[in-house]
Amino acid sequence: MKKIINEPQHVVSEMVDGLVRSYPQYLEKIPDTEAMVRSDKDSMTGKVGIVSGGGSGHEPSHAGFVGKGMLSAAVAGQVFTSPTPDQIYAAIKAADHGKGVFLVIKNYSGDVMNFDMAKDLAELDDIKVKSIIVDDDIAVENSLYTQGRRGVAGTVLMHKLVGAAADQGATLEEIEQLAQSALANIKTIAVALSAATVPEVGKPGFTLADDEIEYGVGIHSEPGYRREKIKTSKKLVTELLEKIEKNQPLKSDHQYAVLVNGMGATPLMEQYIFSHDLLDQLEDRQIKPVFMKVGNYMTSIEMAGVSLTIFDLVDNKWLEYLNYPVETIAW
Amino acid sequence: MLTAENTKKWMDSFYRKIEENKDYLSELDTPIGDGDHGNNMMRGMDGVKNSLAQLQDPDLKTVLKAIAMGLISKVGGASGPLYGTAFLEMAKKCSETQKVNELLSVALAGIKKRGGATEGDKTMVDVWSPVAQSNAITPKIIDDAIASTKDMQARKGRASYLGERSIGHLDPGAVSSGYLFTALLETEGTL
Numbered sequence: 001m002k003k004i005i006n007e008p009q010h011v012v013s014e015m016v017d018g019l020v021r022s023y024p025q026y027l028e029k030i031p032d033t034e035a036m037v038r039s040d041k042d043s044m045t046g047k048v049g050i051v052s053g054g055g056s057g058h059e060p061s062h063a064g065f066v067g068k069g070m071l072s073a074a075v076a077g078q079v080f081t082s083p084t085p086d087q088i089y090a091a092i093k094a095a096d097h098g099k100g101v102f103l104v105i106k107n108y109s110g111d112v113m114n115f116d117m118a119k120d121l122a123e124l125d126d127i128k129v130k131s132i133i134v135d136d137d138i139a140v141e142n143s144l145y146t147q148g149r150r151g152v153a154g155t156v157l158m159h160k161l162v163g164a165a166a167d168q169g170a171t172l173e174e175i176e177q178l179a180q181s182a183l184a185n186i187k188t189i190a191v192a193l194s195a196a197t198v199p200e201v202g203k204p205g206f207t208l209a210d211d212e213i214e215y216g217v218g219i220h221s222e223p224g225y226r227r228e229k230i231k232t233s234k235k236l237v238t239e240l241l242e243k244i245e246k247n248q249p250l251k252s253d254h255q256y257a258v259l260v261n262g263m264g265a266t267p268l269m270e271q272y273i274f275s276h277d278l279l280d281q282l283e284d285r286q287i288k289p290v291f292m293k294v295g296n297y298m299t300s301i302e303m304a305g306v307s308l309t310i311f312d313l314v315d316n317k318w319l320e321y322l323n324y325p326v327e328t329i330a331w
Numbered sequence: 332m333l334t335a336e337n338t339k340k341w342m343d344s345f346y347r348k349i350e351e352n353k354d355y356l357s358e359l360d361t362p363i364g365d366g367d368h369g370n371n372m373m374r375g376m377d378g379v380k381n382s383l384a385q386l387q388d389p390d391l392k393t394v395l396k397a398i399a400m401g402l403i404s405k406v407g408g409a410s411g412p413l414y415g416t417a418f419l420e421m422a423k424k425c426s427e428t429q430k431v432n433e434l435l436s437v438a439l440a441g442i443k444k445r446g447g448a449t450e451g452d453k454t455m456v457d458v459w460s461p462v463a464q465s466n467a468i469t470p471k472i473i474d475d476a477i478a479s480t481k482d483m484q485a486r487k488g489r490a491s492y493l494g495e496r497s498i499g500h501l502d503p504g505a506v507s508s509g510y511l512f513t514a515l516l517e518t519e520g521t522l
Contacts, residue, residue, distance in 0.1 A: 085403055201367060
């Protein structure tokens with residue numbers, strides 16, 4: 001393991017301190033936690049608070065999206081480990097300005113349980129809390145015998161939508177409704193070239209040979225659906241796009257938002273090449289995305305690979321929310 | 332019969348087992364999870380040790396609650412809420428009964444409710460269930476329960492994404508639960 005760290009067990013607290021000290025204009029730390037809240041308190045007055053979080057190792061998620069127009073607070077758990085209920089609860093309290101708090105949770109058993117317990121604690125304090133469990137990863141085919149589909153890069157688009165709606169004064173119920181209807185239209189699929197190494201573990205979560213790739217890997221090195229030899233960018237796009245199409249037909253008369261997300265170690269150069277091939281293949285289907293983002297948004301430490309998220313903008317309002325101005329580190 | 336005193340001793344013994352087997356638990360977690368179960372449990376037991384050290388002459392309920400809060404606030408992941416809920420349920424019940432099997436039964440019900448897992452899903456439930464149901468816990472009951480998870484296919488948690496590939500590995504949460512019950516067996520006066 002070769003990483004720019006001090007003690008592996010202090011990775012998260014030192015990262016959080018580094019973040020809030022580097023970007024005091026966006027973030028401040030909630031005392032005695034690894035949770036961060038928006039510094040611009042005025043921007044939250046009279047509005048529903050939006051709280052997200054999860055294990056660390058997905059930077060810039062989730063603290064990078066805290067700021068006016070997006071998240072009110074974010075909680076950083078240990079690396080690839082859900083944060084604890086007391087910390088989530090502290091973030092809920094900091095984000096509550098009398099209109100309730102909306103939680104964005106990724107569908108992992110740990111996240112779901114810890115956020116659930118935090119919700120119970122907040123409700124004891126008479127804070128209204130609602131939530132969405134994001135499960136955009138289509139790699140998991142059969143949810144009957146698993147935890148269900150995982151929450152991955154599409155979560156960032158969810159943050160953007162609910163954050164914009166909250167900033168425009170939407171109620172907690174309206175935000176819940178928005179999140180539920182949008183979720184059904186967000187689909188993500190990934191390909192990995194190499195695995196991530198959790199600092200406290202010291203070795204990669206899985207191994208791929210030099211010329212091997214794996215389709216459908218999750219953001220904590222969860223296994224995907226197929227391994228094969230590395231292919232050209234064009235062929236990777238074809239595989240991922242066809243996989244998405246099987247779940248959500250791509251129609252030339254629909255409007256789409258696209259997120260090409262780097263998993264951590266893949267250079268932007270490669271992400272742009274992938275995007276170029278993607279746009280070609282969408283063009284073959286007479287589709288020109290109305291919104292696109294390329295870059296590292298939901299990473300998996302130093303995993304190499306990309307994920308592709310396609311969001312079918314069934315409701316015109318959603319594009320407006322995606323384009324709504326924000327003040328964050330990373331959007 | 333659990334008392335404040337022997338429950339603290341039970342936790343001391345569990346702490347030592349987690350400390351000794353931290354790397355082994357993380358290794359078990361690598362092929363079917365994300366390789367951090369040992370580290371997470373160690374952080375939790377440090378939390379438990381600290382909370383218990385701060386108590387002065389506590390009763391059983393206070394001890395069980397302190398264990399629960401230590402685990403809930405330090406472990407994270409799925410294990411934190413599950414172990415935490417188990418001890419919280421025991422804390423709620425212990426004014427009524429201090430019998431180990433009755434307390435373990437309410438703890439098991441809490442784990443099942445929190446995580447939604449049932450017997451055969453390849454989780455800690457597969458150790459908690461036979462232990463809670465036995466009138467006399469023995470090392471064999473514990474060991475057999477742990478071993479039974481090896482041939483199961485995971486249906487809950489991150490291991491479930493492996494499908495059939497999860498078969499052939501012990502469940503790390505079942506193994507750490509085994510340490511908890513072995514520690515209980517080795518603590519005088521609890522049974």
